[in-house]
Amino acid sequence: MALDPKRTVAELKELRELTGDDSGAQRVAWTDTWQRAREWLQGLVASTGAEETFDAAGNQWFTLRGESEHAVLVGGHLDSVPNGGWLDGCLNVIAGAEVLRRIAGEGTPPVTVRLVNWADEEGARFGRSLFGSSAAAGSMVDQDELRGLKDAEGRSLPDAIGAYGVDLDSALHARSELDSAAAYLELHIEQGPVLESLDLPLGVVLGTFGVERHRITWRGQAAHAGSTPMDKRRDALAGAAKLALEIRDVAGRTGGGAVCTSGGVVCKPGIVTSVVETAEQLLDQRHLDAANLAAMLADAKTASERFAEEESIDVEWERIWSIDPILFDDTLLGFCEEAIEEVAGTAHRLPSGPLHDAAEISRAGVPTAMLFVQSLRGLSHTKLEDTKEEHLELATAALDRLASKTIAWVAAGGGR
Amino acid sequence: MALDPKRTVAELKELRELTGDDSGAQRVAWTDTWQRAREWLQGLVASTGAEETFDAAGNQWFTLRGESEHAVLVGGHLDSVPNGGWLDGCLNVIAGAEVLRRIAGEGTPPVTVRLVNWADEEGARFGRSLFGSSAAAGSMVDQDELRGLKDAEGRSLPDAIGAYGVDLDSALHARSELDSAAAYLELHIEQGPVLESLDLPLGVVLGTFGVERHRITWRGQAAHAGSTPMDKRRDALAGAAKLALEIRDVAGRTGGGAVCTSGGVVCKPGIVTSVVETAEQLLDQRHLDAANLAAMLADAKTASERFAEEESIDVEWERIWSIDPILFDDTLLGFCEEAIEEVAGTAHRLPSGPLHDAAEISRAGVPTAMLFVQSLRGLSHTKLEDTKEEHLELATAALDRLASKTIAWVAAGGGR
Numbered sequence: 001m002a003l004d005p006k007r008t009v010a011e012l013k014e015l016r017e018l019t020g021d022d023s024g025a026q027r028v029a030w031t032d033t034w035q036r037a038r039e040w041l042q043g044l045v046a047s048t049g050a051e052e053t054f055d056a057a058g059n060q061w062f063t064l065r066g067e068s069e070h071a072v073l074v075g076g077h078l079d080s081v082p083n084g085g086w087l088d089g090c091l092n093v094i095a096g097a098e099v100l101r102r103i104a105g106e107g108t109p110p111v112t113v114r115l116v117n118w119a120d121e122e123g124a125r126f127g128r129s130l131f132g133s134s135a136a137a138g139s140m141v142d143q144d145e146l147r148g149l150k151d152a153e154g155r156s157l158p159d160a161i162g163a164y165g166v167d168l169d170s171a172l173h174a175r176s177e178l179d180s181a182a183a184y185l186e187l188h189i190e191q192g193p194v195l196e197s198l199d200l201p202l203g204v205v206l207g208t209f210g211v212e213r214h215r216i217t218w219r220g221q222a223a224h225a226g227s228t229p230m231d232k233r234r235d236a237l238a239g240a241a242k243l244a245l246e247i248r249d250v251a252g253r254t255g256g257g258a259v260c261t262s263g264g265v266v267c268k269p270g271i272v273t274s275v276v277e278t279a280e281q282l283l284d285q286r287h288l289d290a291a292n293l294a295a296m297l298a299d300a301k302t303a304s305e306r307f308a309e310e311e312s313i314d315v316e317w318e319r320i321w322s323i324d325p326i327l328f329d330d331t332l333l334g335f336c337e338e339a340i341e342e343v344a345g346t347a348h349r350l351p352s353g354p355l356h357d358a359a360e361i362s363r364a365g366v367p368t369a370m371l372f373v374q375s376l377r378g379l380s381h382t383k384l385e386d387t388k389e390e391h392l393e394l395a396t397a398a399l400d401r402l403a404s405k406t407i408a409w410v411a412a413g414g415g416r
Numbered sequence: 417m418a419l420d421p422k423r424t425v426a427e428l429k430e431l432r433e434l435t436g437d438d439s440g441a442q443r444v445a446w447t448d449t450w451q452r453a454r455e456w457l458q459g460l461v462a463s464t465g466a467e468e469t470f471d472a473a474g475n476q477w478f479t480l481r482g483e484s485e486h487a488v489l490v491g492g493h494l495d496s497v498p499n500g501g502w503l504d505g506c507l508n509v510i511a512g513a514e515v516l517r518r519i520a521g522e523g524t525p526p527v528t529v530r531l532v533n534w535a536d537e538e539g540a541r542f543g544r545s546l547f548g549s550s551a552a553a554g555s556m557v558d559q560d561e562l563r564g565l566k567d568a569e570g571r572s573l574p575d576a577i578g579a580y581g582v583d584l585d586s587a588l589h590a591r592s593e594l595d596s597a598a599a600y601l602e603l604h605i606e607q608g609p610v611l612e613s614l615d616l617p618l619g620v621v622l623g624t625f626g627v628e629r630h631r632i633t634w635r636g637q638a639a640h641a642g643s644t645p646m647d648k649r650r651d652a653l654a655g656a657a658k659l660a661l662e663i664r665d666v667a668g669r670t671g672g673g674a675v676c677t678s679g680g681v682v683c684k685p686g687i688v689t690s691v692v693e694t695a696e697q698l699l700d701q702r703h704l705d706a707a708n709l710a711a712m713l714a715d716a717k718t719a720s721e722r723f724a725e726e727e728s729i730d731v732e733w734e735r736i737w738s739i740d741p742i743l744f745d746d747t748l749l750g751f752c753e754e755a756i757e758e759v760a761g762t763a764h765r766l767p768s769g770p771l772h773d774a775a776e777i778s779r780a781g782v783p784t785a786m787l788f789v790q791s792l793r794g795l796s797h798t799k800l801e802d803t804k805e806e807h808l809e810l811a812t813a814a815l816d817r818l819a820s821k822t823i824a825w826v827a828a829g830g831g832r
Contacts (some may be wrong), residue, residue, distance in 0.1 A: 192643025209642055213688055225700045226625055226769020227608025228794060230667050237678055238664075241657035248654075251646050261641035262653055264686035270734065272629055272679045272698040282688040284641045320688065327796035353642020378644060 003102040003400045005393035011094050012392070015040065015078075016086040024383030025086055025360050029079035029120035029131070030058075030160040037078045037090070038048075041117060044097045047119050048104035050115065056173035057135030058119035058166040062097075063112065066106055070182040070415065071112040072406050073366070074099060074399070075357060077121035077132075084122075085385025087189045091373070095187055095396040099403050108352075110411035112180065113403070118357045119166070126150075126157045133357035136174040137364035143168050178361070182415030183332060183406050184368040186358040187399045189352075189387055191379035201391040202340045202398055204333055205370035208352045208359040209286035210293045210325035216243065216304060220313040222269055222277035234312045237276035240265045242307040247283065247300060254296045257351055260285045286324050288351040326359045331414065332369035332406065339401035340371065344394050367415050369406075372397055419816050421809035427510050431456065431494075432502040440799030443501055445495035445536035445547070446474075446576045453494045457533060459574070460513045464520035466531065473551030474535035474582040475635055478513075479528065480520055486598040486831065487528040488822050489782070490515060490815070491773060493537035493548075500538075501801025503605045503808075507789070509533050511603055511812040515819050528596065529819070533690040535582070542566075542573045548719040549773035552590040553780035559584050589680035590660045594777070598831030599748060599822050600784040602774040603815045605803055606766075609794035616764050618756045620749055621786035624768045624775040625675075625702035626709045626741035632659065632720060636729040638685055638693035649683035650728045653692035656681045658723040663699065663716060670712040673767055676701045704741050704767040740815070742775045747830065748785030748822065755817035756787065760810050783831050785822075787814055 018026045026119050027034045038060055050062035060078075063071075076092020096115045103109050119132030126149040134140040146168055148246075149157040158168055178299055190196075220234035220248075244338050246259035261284045268278040283300065287293035301317060308315040333349075340347035350368065362368035373395035375388045389397075409415060435443045435453050443450045455474055458468055466478035476494075479487075492508020512531045519525050535548030542565040550556040562584055565573040573585055604621075606612075611619050636650035656678075663676035677700045684694040699716065703709035717733060724731040749765075756763035768775075768786065778784035789811035792802045803811075825831060 072663055108705060160690075190643065192645075193639075193648050194643075194645065197648070211642070224607050224770055224796065225679060226627070226702050227606060227610075227770075228675070228769070229608075229610060230664060230674070230675055232609045232613070232794070237660050237681065242662040244653050244657040245661075248646060257645070259641065259644070259646055261688075261691055263641060263688045263690050263692060264683035264685075265653065265681050267680035267682075270680035272677075272700050274677060274679050275677055284688050286642050329770075353644070354640060355642075378639060378648070380640065405489065 003098060003308060003397065005396035007093050008098045008396045009389050009392050011044065012086060012091065015094065017091055020086065023083040025080040025084040026082060027078055027080040028082055028124050029122065030125065030164055034079055038117065041093060041097065045100055045115065048100055050100060050104065054138065055177050057132045057171040058161060058164055059132040059136060059174060060117040061177065062100065062115040063101060064109065066109040066112040068111045068411065069180050069395055070410050071114050071180045072403065072410055073116055073181050073184040074115050074403060075116035075118060075184065075186055077118045077357060079120055079122050079383050081122050081124040083383060085380050085382060087385055087387055088191065088380050089121055091189060091392065092187045095399050098396055099400045100293050102400060109407060111182065111407055113407065121357055130355065130357060130360050133360040135308060136177050137360040138172065138175045139360060139363055147184055178364055178366055181366045182410040184358060184361040184366045185399065185406060186356060186370045187395055188356060188370060188372060189380060190372040191354055191380040192375065193222040194350050195374040196371060196376060196378065197346065198348055200346055201344050201374050201394050203348045203372040204336045204340060205328060205351045205352045206349050207288055207325055207327035208355050209288055210290055210323060212285045212293060212297045212322045213320040214283045215318045215320050216281040216283055217316045218279040218281065218313055220275065220277055223275040225273045225275065228275060233275050235275050236279040236313055237267055238311045239278040239307045239313050239315060240281040243281060248302045250296055250299045250303065253299065254287065254292050255290055256287065256289060258287045258292065258296055259353065275389065286353055290325050293325065311379045326362050328362055328369050329367035331409065332367055335405040336369045336371050336402050339398045339405060342401055343397045365416060369402065371402065419514060419813065421812035424511050424514045424812045425805050425808050427460065428502060428507065431506055431510065436502065439499040441496040441500035442493055442498060443496040444498055444540050446541065446580055450495055452618060452757060453489060454533065457494060457513065457575060461516055461531065464516055466516060466520065471552065471593050471647065473548045473587040474580050475548040475552060475590060475688045476533040477593065478516065480516060480525065482528040482628040484527045484827065485596050487530050487596045487825050488819065488826055489530050489597050489600045490819060491532040491534060491600060491602055493534045493773060495536055495538050497538050497540040497797050499799060501698060501796055501798060503801055503803055504672050504796050505537055507808065508603045511815050514812055515816045521557045525823060527598065527823055529823065537773055546771065546773060546776050549776040551587040552593050553776040554588065554591045554781055555776060557590060591826055594780055594782060598826040599775060600777040600782045601815065601818055601822060602772060602786045603811055604788060605796060606788040606791045607770055607794065607796040608791065610766050611764065611788060611790040612792060612794065614764055616762055617760050617790050618811050619764045619766045619788040620752045620756060621744060621768045621788055622765050623704055623741060623743035624771055625704055626706055626739060628701045628709060628713045628738045628780060629736040630699045631736050632697040632699055634695040634697065634729055636691065636693055639691040640690045644691060649691050651691050652695040652729055653683055654727045655723045655729050655731060656695040656697045659697060659720050662719045666712055666715045666719065669715065670703065672703065672705060672708055674703045674708065674712055674752065675769060695746040696773045702769055706741050709741065742778050744785050745783035746777055747825065748783055751821040752785045752787050752818050755814045755821060758817055759813045781832060783816065786816065
């Protein structure tokens with residue numbers, strides 16, 4: 001039973017019909033539609049004889065026992081954002097199912113192979129991403145906060161996950177699933193424009209960016225737009241405007257693929273007849289190198305203090321969230337590069353801006369690799385998300401080759 | 417019965433007690449508290465024998481008949497914003513009541529003198545300023561729009577004003593109140609920092625600024641903050657940020673007291689993980705000279721187009737509202753300057769940034785003058801609004817002298 005990448009494309013379309021509508025994919029975690037997708041996945045791999053289990057965090061596992069208990073994990077997530085795309089998350093799982101079928105068709109593998117569908121990667125409903133993989137990685141430490149989260153309709157997270165047999169207090173028991181994990185592999189769409197701009201179908205992911213996320217509050221003085229001369233103003237928006245422009249230079253000075261984004265400014269009182277008293281600005285900075293990330297943050301802070309002085313306003317920084325860069329496993333990166341070169345000729349190494357389940361698993365100490373397939377126009381989290389079918393087929397073939405190389409490596413004593 | 421400016425300060429405090437709370441003044445138009453203030457005002461001038469009437473727009477008039485029907489009007493507004501200051505609006509009315517008592521105490525004046533309390537100057541509840549004065553001026557042309565306005569609790573404007581005997585269709589009948597008006601006088605707090613910075617108590621108001629108010633929409637492309645390299649972004653916030661800074665130079669290039677304000681920017685999707693796709697920016701530009709105002713608008717538009725090109729984004733301008741500059745009457749400005757010099761030594765001429773009822777009455781062709789009294793720290797529309805008591809007394813004395821000069825002028829055939 002040979003690998004059939006065209007079948008993967010057909011199955012992606014089948015899932016789109018089953019769980020999408022005119023607005024896009026609707027497989028939001030902890031909903032009926034998501035459950036329908038999970039049941040459909042079971043049908044996809046039924047022929048392999050892999051055992052289906054659900055762990056304490058709601059992750060769905062299919063375990064194909066091998067000659068050794070050491071396991072190579074292939075994973076992704078079936079859940080989507082509301083009105084999402086047809087590929088984000090489910091490509092990994094459906095291509096993984098094809099790889100599992102190919103391996104099962106060749107008899108008992110030398111090591112155990114497990115396909116995992118992580119629960120609630122997107123966090124679309126409760127605002128908490130990477131739910132299932134962080135529980136499995138042991139990095140979920142915010143149970144008390146999660147207990148208080150509610151969706152837009154007022155339903156609590158504990159109530160919603162309880163309907164799927166998941167309990168917050170015992171979710172961390174999912175950690176035991178990684179006890180036998182020797183390596184973790186994940187394929188994902190790029191969700192960015194880099195591979196398309198290089199005209200390459202596939203890329204080796206070096207790791208995930210470290211992220212520094214801050215809320216910056218500028219405080220000036222509300223004043224009447226008509227009666228306050230220009231030289232007597234303390235305009236909070238001026239600080240936010242200067243920083244929104246400066247961060248482009250901050251990223252440029254740092255280099256190495258640095259990105260800085262000001263995703264929004266909220267002005268108060270925010271009316272046409274008043275100078276802005278308070279401007280709350282969001283800032284997201286990312287880099288693959290921890291020292292560069294720290295320097296980039298310091299650069300932006302120094303600039304903000306200069307702007308506050310220039311404008312006679314105050315500035316205050318509050319960290320919303322941060323994560324260190326996570327670098328994937330060198331050996332597996334090499335396998336990934338070989339696999340891509342074998343199926344597509346040229347591989348490109350690039351960092352991942354978005355976080356992925358792979359980052360959680362890597363943080364837990366499991367040697368990890370990711371490969372990216374080109375995204376058209378860099379779009380995702382929208383029904384406009386797309387990838388050429390021939391590239392989806394190449395991606396499935398590359399994942400299969402990567403799996404073979406990794407299985408051989410683990411069988412020979414490699415991996416954790 | 418001599419003028420008693422100290423009594424004006426005492427009555428301002430009495431009204432504050434009667435209609436304010438810990439958060440400030442609560443005399444929002446068309447409410448019980450506002451009605452209480454109107455009844456209190458009636459008591460203030462009862463001794464003068466002036467006749468109290470309410471016109472079709474809810475304006476409250478006290479008419480002291482003189483030897484001639486030609487009338488000198490002294491006006492202001494008792495209504496406040498919620499959590500407002502103790503002076504904005506009511507100073508004009510209470511000082512005017514003191515002037516009316518002084519005149520009545522001297523017997524029948526040579527011309528008729530009328531004190532008017534304009535209804536709903538602030539527009540705090542329904543977002544429509546200058547309700548009563550625009551009806552009287554005949555410049556209320558938005559009845560159909562007013563009919564659809566609702567307050568925060570869902571009550572319609574017609575319903576709220578109906579409770580005070582005012583009907584939108586007949587409100588314009590208030591125009592007849594100006595038939596006999598020969599001149600209009602108004603005293604107001606400056607609501608800006610100019611007089612305080614010059615260390616002067618009183619100023620002559622040249623007129624009210626013309627205003628150009630626009631909503632500027634910048635359209636770029638939403639893109640993932642992590643996966644989109646800096647050079648592949650089309651960031652709508654960058655356009656808004658550049659313009660928020662540029663308008664200071666636009667005002668500086670125009671000169672002549674020009675002011676430009678960006679009161680807010682609303683970003684969409686407005687999340688920390690996305691480049692801003694759409695930024696809606698508010699812009700308010702004011703000048704006392706119509707040609708300068710038009711040039712200043714053109715300058716900002718040209719700059720915005722340059723920014724759109726630089727950032728590969730789109731920009732669109734939509735006019736929210738505009739009004740021409742309104743210049744007050746030259747003769748009355750001269751009287752006003754004399755009156756201030758007599759009570760305070762030095763007068764300063766300055767434009768008014770905010771609009772006032774006086775602008776509506778001037779637009780209707782009634783010779784008009786305004787005087788400003790210093791505002792501490794330029795604050796208004798807050799309970800922190802304040803003016804030194806000695807300045808309030810000087811202001812009352814100056815209004816009285818201005819009224820005397822104007823009455824003599826009208827009696828001699830001046831005014832309309």
